[in-house]
Amino acid sequence: xxxxxxxxxxxxQALVRLRPHVQLTPVLTSGSLNKIADAELxxxxxxxxxxxxFKMRGAVNAVFSLSDEAAAKGVATHxxxxxxxxxxxxxxxxxxxxxxxxxxxxxxxKVRGVEAAGGTVIFCQPTLQARQETLDKIVQKTGAxxxxxxxxxxxxxxxxxxxxxxxxxxxxxxxxxxxxxxxGLLSGTALAAHYFSxxxxxxxxxxxxxxxxxxxxxxxxxxxxxxxxxIADGLRTSLGDKTFAIIRNYVQDILTTSExxxxxxxxxxxxxxxxxxxxxxAVPLAALLENRPEYLQGKRIGIILTGGNVDLxxxxxxxxxxxxxxx
Amino acid sequence: xxxxxxxxxxxxQALVRLRPHVQLTPVLTSGSLNKIADAELxxxxxxxxxxxxFKMRGAVNAVFSLSDEAAAKGVATHxxxxxxxxxxxxxxxxxxxxxxxxxxxxxxxKVRGVEAAGGTVIFCQPTLQARQETLDKIVQKTGAxxxxxxxxxxxxxxxxxxxxxxxxxxxxxxxxxxxxxxxGLLSGTALAAHYFSxxxxxxxxxxxxxxxxxxxxxxxxxxxxxxxxxIADGLRTSLGDKTFAIIRNYVQDILTTSExxxxxxxxxxxxxxxxxxxxxxAVPLAALLENRPEYLQGKRIGIILTGGNVDLxxxxxxxxxxxxxxx
Numbered sequence: 001x002x003x004x005x006x007x008x009x010x011x012x013q014a015l016v017r018l019r020p021h022v023q024l025t026p027v028l029t030s031g032s033l034n035k036i037a038d039a040e041l042x043x044x045x046x047x048x049x050x051x052x053x054f055k056m057r058g059a060v061n062a063v064f065s066l067s068d069e070a071a072a073k074g075v076a077t078h079x080x081x082x083x084x085x086x087x088x089x090x091x092x093x094x095x096x097x098x099x100x101x102x103x104x105x106x107x108x109x110k111v112r113g114v115e116a117a118g119g120t121v122i123f124c125q126p127t128l129q130a131r132q133e134t135l136d137k138i139v140q141k142t143g144a145x146x147x148x149x150x151x152x153x154x155x156x157x158x159x160x161x162x163x164x165x166x167x168x169x170x171x172x173x174x175x176x177x178x179x180x181x182x183x184g185l186l187s188g189t190a191l192a193a194h195y196f197s198x199x200x201x202x203x204x205x206x207x208x209x210x211x212x213x214x215x216x217x218x219x220x221x222x223x224x225x226x227x228x229x230x231i232a233d234g235l236r237t238s239l240g241d242k243t244f245a246i247i248r249n250y251v252q253d254i255l256t257t258s259e260x261x262x263x264x265x266x267x268x269x270x271x272x273x274x275x276x277x278x279x280x281x282a283v284p285l286a287a288l289l290e291n292r293p294e295y296l297q298g299k300r301i302g303i304i305l306t307g308g309n310v311d312l313x314x315x316x317x318x319x320x321x322x323x324x325x326x327x
Numbered sequence: 328x329x330x331x332x333x334x335x336x337x338x339x340q341a342l343v344r345l346r347p348h349v350q351l352t353p354v355l356t357s358g359s360l361n362k363i364a365d366a367e368l369x370x371x372x373x374x375x376x377x378x379x380x381f382k383m384r385g386a387v388n389a390v391f392s393l394s395d396e397a398a399a400k401g402v403a404t405h406x407x408x409x410x411x412x413x414x415x416x417x418x419x420x421x422x423x424x425x426x427x428x429x430x431x432x433x434x435x436x437k438v439r440g441v442e443a444a445g446g447t448v449i450f451c452q453p454t455l456q457a458r459q460e461t462l463d464k465i466v467q468k469t470g471a472x473x474x475x476x477x478x479x480x481x482x483x484x485x486x487x488x489x490x491x492x493x494x495x496x497x498x499x500x501x502x503x504x505x506x507x508x509x510x511g512l513l514s515g516t517a518l519a520a521h522y523f524s525x526x527x528x529x530x531x532x533x534x535x536x537x538x539x540x541x542x543x544x545x546x547x548x549x550x551x552x553x554x555x556x557x558i559a560d561g562l563r564t565s566l567g568d569k570t571f572a573i574i575r576n577y578v579q580d581i582l583t584t585s586e587x588x589x590x591x592x593x594x595x596x597x598x599x600x601x602x603x604x605x606x607x608x609a610v611p612l613a614a615l616l617e618n619r620p621e622y623l624q625g626k627r628i629g630i631i632l633t634g635g636n637v638d639l640x641x642x643x644x645x646x647x648x649x650x651x652x653x654x
Contacts, residue, residue: 026353028375047601048355231646259651267643274374274635276601279646308601315642316594323558323606324586 005246006157006188008195014061014157015164021060021093022161023049027169027302030272037288040300042173043269044166047277047308051085051113054162054185054306055149059086061158062147063094071096073143078124078131079114080106081234082307083149088119099144101134107233109311150184151240160188166302167197174299177284179306180204180213180254181235183243189304190250200302204247204254205287207231207262212238214254217247231259234280234306255287262286269305276312281305332573333484333515335522341388341484342491348387348420349488350376354496354629357599364615367627369500370596371493374604374635378412378440381489381512381633382476386413388485389474390421398423400470405451405458406441407433408561409634410476415446426471428461434560436638477511478567487515493629494524501626504611506633507531507540507581508562510570516631517577527629531574531581532614534558534589539565541581544574558586561607561633582614589613596632603639608632 006014028043046054063075074097077087084100091098098119102111103126114121124134139146148155162185163176176193180186183204190202206213210228216239224238239247247254257265262279265286269277284303288296333341355370373381390402401424404414411427418425425446429438430453441448451461466473475482489512490503503520507513510531517529533540537555543566551565566574574581584592589606592613596604611630615623 052601231651260647263643263647263651266646267639270603270639274379274603276597276603312594312597314645316590318641319558319593319606320587320590324590 053082055086058155085113088117150182163192187246380409382413385482385485390417412440415444477509490519514573
């Protein structure tokens, strides 16, 4: 199985394919966060990525690696979050249709994002079964190519380009910590470090409330989460067979963290770095601060901030009420 | 009077004085905001500045231009906002004491900011008279040097460095829009453009609810606002004689905008640029979108985002309640 993994060349090809379509996102640092963490932290800001998340990288790589003939029929996916927006945008860039199956209860900001990128949203019941059936029907009817959100080597190779860039932007990283949902980003990150900076170890980070990767990592086989409840909505998914195999081989450990510490870390990042990030992004910093493993002390640590698509409706509704309506 | 204005050389000296102590802040752009504004916008992100605002520039220039003898007695100022934090931080960098007079009702985040930088906070009643009396007493007792928040050439020259940097970072700007409270940033911006990029015109932007600069600009004499109520808390101050004289000479126009549009523009910036900015920062974009003067159409426009010290207590209290306590 191991020889199937995306190779060094596959990731380099993905980089070339992506360059015209994705942002080279900046790396931010904060003296005060370094003090709190007792380490040198380098935040790779994929919240500034097009469509607001790293998912753009996997989607662009997958969509642009299709033959013209396959592409003409369009692409389809299911997503309650950023992957849907990314596939819609990548399809728009290739001038082909995108069909995105979303649960009825998907956050409004994500639905708006798919539509803004010209994607067609097809709502379904919020169950795995309904999602699969709806997607199957769309694919059958249109002939569209399914672009999986993580358990797919095209997606993984695309997402690996984020760590590749980070390793170019910051010299001598001892560690990179990436959050882990389905494991696409984490496995891509692990492959990028393995090929391009073997002295950089890769850690995963997960909410305790959705710790299937942690459990699977130690059990040696996949133990999926069952409908987990966590604020980190991007990390509720469980590992796939492809991502798990890479993670087992190339990831050093998977740290977990409480909901309370996720909110705290999210606040640290908003207040100190002055950037808008999703709760899922805060999980690596939260896990670092909660566990404080000795081997991280004083080290140079890259942290991938995965996205910035937070629903600000309530925040601005309060502002509007307080400062416009009440005055 | 005109010959008193900070000169080209004064601003260049300020730049040299500042460089070791302030961040070269990045410039961000957004395709979707360009479409909305029908112009090319370049956002100079002083929300990423040390202490979270451009005020650091004026404070560092003033504090580091003092003689060793004067500096030894410390510095003092009054501030309900970012200037207090900036003076405290600049004093800390020069290892001298800072006394900051703040109204009892100052936002918590600003008080915490002064204290975090090692400044001594002295609370007073929230009136101009109490503020002045309290400051006078401190200065008399300690011999500290008063660092005015805007109506001071050292402060103005320091704040001018922000536009200087922006003009170096982005070529061929047709306009720069800066928000206007006391007018320190706007007058510094106007001087920087005048000396270093004469083809760049400078506009001010103000809340309609605190439009003293707009009124004074057209009347030809200072008409102060009387206790104005606006969400843009950094812009409630009125012009001083020094800032007004520069603005009259070197600013092209002062646009105004409603509270509603300030909240809307703030939201645009949070959602599209994924950065945390104060309401005051949103005023230039709000004024641009509200007035849409024809001469701005299709132009290259620099917008100074002044600071990012927003009180996020309520936002995170809700998050905490919803995702930690309720689960």
